[in-house]
Amino acid sequence: MEKNNYQGALQHPLSSGFNAASTASEVMEGIDLTGKNAIVTGGNTGIGLETTRALAAAGATVIVPARDIEKAKKNLKGIPNVEIEAMDLFQPDTIDAFAAKFRASGRPLHLLINNAGIMWVPLQRDSRGIESQLATNYLGQFQLVVRLWPALKKATGARVVNVSSQGHHFAPFDFEDPNFTRRKYDTLQAYGQSKTASNLFALELDSRAKAFHIRAYALHPGSIAGTELARNADIGLFKQMGFLDEYGNIRPEVLAGLKTIPQGAATTLWCATSPLLNNLGGVYCEDGDIAALANGSGTGGVQPYALDESNAKRLWDLTQEMTGITFNVQ
Numbered sequence: 001m002e003k004n005n006y007q008g009a010l011q012h013p014l015s016s017g018f019n020a021a022s023t024a025s026e027v028m029e030g031i032d033l034t035g036k037n038a039i040v041t042g043g044n045t046g047i048g049l050e051t052t053r054a055l056a057a058a059g060a061t062v063i064v065p066a067r068d069i070e071k072a073k074k075n076l077k078g079i080p081n082v083e084i085e086a087m088d089l090f091q092p093d094t095i096d097a098f099a100a101k102f103r104a105s106g107r108p109l110h111l112l113i114n115n116a117g118i119m120w121v122p123l124q125r126d127s128r129g130i131e132s133q134l135a136t137n138y139l140g141q142f143q144l145v146v147r148l149w150p151a152l153k154k155a156t157g158a159r160v161v162n163v164s165s166q167g168h169h170f171a172p173f174d175f176e177d178p179n180f181t182r183r184k185y186d187t188l189q190a191y192g193q194s195k196t197a198s199n200l201f202a203l204e205l206d207s208r209a210k211a212f213h214i215r216a217y218a219l220h221p222g223s224i225a226g227t228e229l230a231r232n233a234d235i236g237l238f239k240q241m242g243f244l245d246e247y248g249n250i251r252p253e254v255l256a257g258l259k260t261i262p263q264g265a266a267t268t269l270w271c272a273t274s275p276l277l278n279n280l281g282g283v284y285c286e287d288g289d290i291a292a293l294a295n296g297s298g299t300g301g302v303q304p305y306a307l308d309e310s311n312a313k314r315l316w317d318l319t320q321e322m323t324g325i326t327f328n329v330q
Helices: 046-057 069-076 092-104 132-154 166-170 187-212 235-240 252-257 266-273 309-323
Strands: 037-040 061-066 082-086 111-114 158-163 214-220 284-286
Touching (some): 046 069, 061 069, 069 082, 082 092, 092 132, 132 158, 158 187, 158 266, 166 187, 187 309
Parallel strands (some): 037 111, 111 158, 158 214
């Protein structure tokens, strides 16, 4: 019987041959995705665009759900095998509509890349009263997986890849007040909580879904130059994080550690396609390999609370309650 990654039981680097400098094209060398279908949320900007480009180049048909269709058409122009559809993870009804249209096509779904997300935004709530980073970065992922479940099963061999973040180190999941209704809102805490939730979802989804030949992964893509992710962030947050000095200049050591966009997409693509992961799931990855457990020094690796079995199961139940969506994996 295959093991689960609860408490980090499988959380050991595999010596994959890749590292922080590896690029999307290096990871995808020799990978043939002809006849495969992939969905990449946020697949028209940043590392999502690079992910879309690499999957399409390997022969996959890539469906890109986007909030701004015209922007997506412009950014994806010239890339073959790409379809653009409307969806906004902050609007639950649009998730249902997008998934229903894909299911109606009758196609299997081999790869679901949950890449889209928001970061360090002011307090906002969706129509359900749910804090926006939690709603977008995690609950939208959960709903999309549920609605696409029949198509994932039809693939008889699928992967769900959650683009998480080292930012999960900012905060565990607060089961008592996830929506900041009683505690003061802190955007970094909200972001960290949403990414911890994404990790826990991959952990529990893999445990429940592997019997149907569906594996799930979470990953940190790295700190990447040139994306739109932090476009709404206050400069004070970057100073608080130690990214900028008192004058607002990026610190040399931070600059030296930034990845390019092709390097930033590499771990996503490795999780989506690596043969090393054919019989292994529920793990958190970084730099083109399974990450180590965080050891309390530095910022790398995955926090134990993001791989805790009781947290994962509790979150699954709470998520069904918050969304009103029952996900019986069968």
